[in-house]
Amino acid sequence: MTETDDRALVNAVLARGDEGAFSALYARHTPALYGLALRLTGGDHADAQDVxxxxxxxxxxxxxxxxxxxxxxTWLSGFVVRRWRELARARRRAASVPLADAPVGVEDRKRQGTFDRVLLEQAVAGLAPGYREVLVLHDVHGYTHEEIGALLGIEAGTSKSQLARARSALRAALGPREGG
Amino acid sequence: MVEHPDTNDPLRALEGEVEPPVLLEARVRRTLRARRLLRGRPWATRRRLAAIAAAAVIFAVGYAAGRAPSDAGPRPEGGTRYALFLYEDATFDTSVPEAELVAEYSAWAAELDERGQLEVGEKLAVEGVVLQRRADSVVAGQGAAASEIGMLSGLFVIRALSEAEALRIARTCPHLKYGGRVAVRAIVET
Structure with a gap:
């Protein structure tokens, strides 16, 4: 993927409403946007689709x-983040989901593979929205603190400190884990 | 954007890219056409879309969100919804790259969608968790996809005027030609 390719496709959409060019843009960027939306919405696929x-x-x-x-x-991701924030505000989803509500038994938490990922998904979904945004953007999607600052309207330094707190909260939520 | 710095970080288990539901693109494009931001050449682009989508990173997730697009296209009046469950076992032809399969299945689903006969189309992840209540707790195990007739790997919900029509549609599903099985079940509306 290159910026030149994106520019050509964007220009075709702007000039002619070219549906083929839009489809190419969609196919290129939507898996990342959908992944971002899915994390931000705490794994709610219906909300992620709307976002x-x-x-x-x-x-x-x-x-x-x-x-x-x-x-x-990055520009497209900004629309995802802003739409998610609107949705969260509208639904008053500021409260985090306690891990205690996770529908699994304690004795199963030692399982590996898929189940570990399920726990991790739940732990990320349970973070406060501000922490979750920074953690997902930085640690899952690889955005820099400067990019996150621009996306969220905060200073890069704030992004860094939020990330540190988010990681700490995530570690606390996951608890001590056997074997590292 | 930067590469993930810590290869031991458990967050790497969370994929950044997740393949969106097949119907989402059609929904977006319908909205953009309605707002005159796109001037459609749907059939020329659907094939191209499928090819491009196949080249994208594919991370299939096992969820069918179950929300039909609010601005869905015209649908046949009456009729019944049928679930098509796609199974595969060791005899399934694995020589075809997954990207090609996804492209072919997507094109097939897009044709149904164009006729207003597709409600859900999802590839299911191999991994899954089965929850079961035992004594005072709910325990989790693996093997959600396994069954006597193979591994459940996909789900479509279609609308047809009769079981015969549903079966005719199911017969055209590309899954069959690769050795998979398609189970057709009418949905009982309650």
Whole structure:
């Protein structure tokens, strides 16, 4: 994937409403956007679909305003984050989901593989929204603190400190784990 | 963006990219067409979409969100919903790259969607968790996908006017030509 490819596709969408070009953009970026939305919504696929749908629509409406000062995916991710925040506010989802509510027995937490990932998903979903946003953007999607600052409207230093607290909260939520 | 710095970090288990449901793109494009942001050439692009999607990183997740798009296309009046469960076992043809399979299945699903006969189309992850209550706790085990007739690997929900039509549609599912099985079950509306 190169910025040149993205530019050509964006230009085709802007100039002709080219559906093929949009499809290429969609296929290129949506798995990352959907993954981001899925983490932000705590694994709610229906909400994640709504978030990504609305993000693409808003992005398409403002495509002509994009100035290529960042990667297209970073710009698109901003729409996902903002739409998720609107949704979270609307539904008053600020409260975190306690791990105690996880529908599994304590004796099974030693299981590896899939089950570890399930626990991890639950732990991430249980973080406070502000922590979850920074942790997912940095540790899962690889954004820099400067990019996260721009996406979330915070200073890079704030992103760093939020990340440290998020990791600490995640470790506490996961608890001591056998074998490392 | 930077590479993940810590290869031992458990967060690496969380994939950054997740393949979205097949129907989501159709939903987005319908909205953009309605707002005149796209001028559709749907059939020319659907094939291309499938090929491009196949090249993307595929991380299949085992969830069918169950939410039909609010702006879904026209659907046949009446009829019944049928679930098509896709199974595969050791005889399934694994010589075909998964990307090609996804492209072919996506194109098949897109045709159904174009006719307003597709409600859900999802590939299911191999991994899964089975929950079962034992004594005072709920225990979890693996093997959610396993069954007597193979591993459950996909799910479609279609709408058809009769069982015969549902079976005709199921016969065209590409899963069969690779040695998979397709179980057709009417959905009982309650």
């Amino acid at each position: 990504v749908h609305d993000a693409w629509v808003r992005a398409a409406e403002r495509l002509g305003e994009f100035e290529w000062r960042s990667a297209l995916r």
